[in-house]
Amino acid sequence: MQYLLMAVLFTVSLSVQGSVLALARPGGVHPDFLLLLVVALALLSDARRGAVLGLAAGLLQDILFSAPLGFFGFSKMMAGALAGMLAREIYKDFLPAPVLIVTVLTLVSEIVTFLLMRLYFPVAISLWSYLSDVSLPRMAMHFMFMIILYPFLYRLQKRHLLFAENES
Amino acid sequence: MIEDVVLVILTPVQGVFQRITRSAESVLATVRNYQYLLKENERLTEQLVAAATLESRLAELRRENHRLRQLLNLEARSEHELMAAEVTAREASGWFQTMTINRGATHGVAPRMAVVTSEGLVGNVLSVTTVSAQVLLLTDTRQAVSALVQRSRDPGEATGIVESAAGRLGSLKMINLPREANIQTGDTVISSGLGGVFPKGLVIGYVLETGEDEYAIMKYALLKPAANFNRLEEVFVVLTSPAGR
Numbered sequence: 563m564q565y566l567l568m569a570v571l572f573t574v575s576l577s578v579q580g581s582v583l584a585l586a587r588p589g590g591v592h593p594d595f596l597l598l599l600v601v602a603l604a605l606l607s608d609a610r611r612g613a614v615l616g617l618a619a620g621l622l623q624d625i626l627f628s629a630p631l632g633f634f635g636f637s638k639m640m641a642g643a644l645a646g647m648l649a650r651e652i653y654k655d656f657l658p659a660p661v662l663i664v665t666v667l668t669l670v671s672e673i674v675t676f677l678l679m680r681l682y683f684p685v686a687i688s689l690w691s692y693l694s695d696v697s698l699p700r701m702a703m704h705f706m707f708m709i710i711l712y713p714f715l716y717r718l719q720k721r722h723l724l725f726a727e728n729e730s
Numbered sequence: 731m732i733e734d735v736v737l738v739i740l741t742p743v744q745g746v747f748q749r750i751t752r753s754a755e756s757v758l759a760t761v762r763n764y765q766y767l768l769k770e771n772e773r774l775t776e777q778l779v780a781a782a783t784l785e786s787r788l789a790e791l792r793r794e795n796h797r798l799r800q801l802l803n804l805e806a807r808s809e810h811e812l813m814a815a816e817v818t819a820r821e822a823s824g825w826f827q828t829m830t831i832n833r834g835a836t837h838g839v840a841p842r843m844a845v846v847t848s849e850g851l852v853g854n855v856l857s858v859t860t861v862s863a864q865v866l867l868l869t870d871t872r873q874a875v876s877a878l879v880q881r882s883r884d885p886g887e888a889t890g891i892v893e894s895a896a897g898r899l900g901s902l903k904m905i906n907l908p909r910e911a912n913i914q915t916g917d918t919v920i921s922s923g924l925g926g927v928f929p930k931g932l933v934i935g936y937v938l939e940t941g942e943d944e945y946a947i948m949k950y951a952l953l954k955p956a957a958n959f960n961r962l963e964e965v966f967v968v969l970t971s972p973a974g975r
Contacts, residue, residue: 580819
């Protein structure tokens with residue numbers, strides 16, 4: 563049941579991200595629902611599980627969208643691990659914590675992605691321009707969406723539908 | 731006489747009362763009809779929404795019809811064997827320019843096949859699954875196409891490589907053009923067929939401006955892509971070229 567639910571969550575996120583938003587507004591700035599999901603799940607779990615979920619989601623994104631293998635895998639694994647590390651430090655029913663954490667981790671993930679991109683491909687845009695034009699709007703979107711997503715996942719976890727009790 | 735006096739006095743008073751009564755009747759009628767009017771309003775609003783939806787759907791069908799006619803026209807006039815496909819997903823991060831189409835190995839799609847629209851070249855197939863394929867768009871930094879200027883069609887004179895224009899999202903850049911290349915604004919750039927991935931003669935884009943590279947050894951040209959990469963819904967996979975690639 564837990565694996566099935568996880569598969570549904572990731573499938574829905576990928577579909578919304580790639581088939582709804584990207585087709586409706588190609589070239590625009592879109593929220594990264596996979597990152598949101600990874601951070602939210604990691605905050606309800608731990609660093610190890612967060613890293614594994616992040617790596618799996620990122621690799622899935624790499625494969626499905628023909629990105630160099632590990633490109634999104636690495637940044638999402640890192641975001642998942644960091645969120646999982648913070649999971650022990652926050653009150654899980656205190657909404658502002660995950661909302662602020664996802665905003666900060668979005669920034670970290672965006673910087674890592676930019677540096678990785680610049681390492682391997684010609685990137686004409688400067689880091690500052692990228693952060694102001696793309697990352698900031700994305701951070702704002704993640705801030706808003708986390709307010710909706712986290713309480714939903716939190717309620718699922720309260721019913722032990724996401725992770726077993728001893729793992730969370 | 732008495733009747734006149736009474737009527738002179740009574741008539742205005744009656745008039746006032748009549749107006750009051752009518753107003754009251756009107757108010758009462760409104761109150762009585764309130765539920766009916768509410769339902770009527772609801773029904774009309776629903777009809778309006780349904781009509782608006784229908785109109786929007788009609789406009790969408792018109793656009794789809796237009797696109798499909800263009801594609802059919804392309805299929806009819808193309809010298810290549812084409813297969814229609816629908817775009818089902820696109821890479822959303824913005825770092826890579828790829829898309830997924832709903833045709834795969836079972837439909838005869840193979841890696842490296844060119845993908846076009848009625849307007850021009852879109853990219854080529856990067857990887858294939860049984861029922862879908864990943865297409866690497868021309869605007870991706872990993873893409874490069876050997877191209878020439880249609881007006882001259884001289885492979886020696888105006889041949890270059892078309893790649894994504896770094897820093898100009900959605901634009902293309904033709905590089906490695908000889909200094910003496912006969913190229914000017916408005917020229918159409920087509921695939922040269924060199925390299926074996928893209929068949930010769932597919933329209934890539936139109937020259938926006940030309941210039942010299944930083945060492946003034948070669949020329950470059952900025953291109954406006956022929957295909958509209960912001961409205962890719964139906965595309966064609968070039969299954970075979972006349973050369974029997």
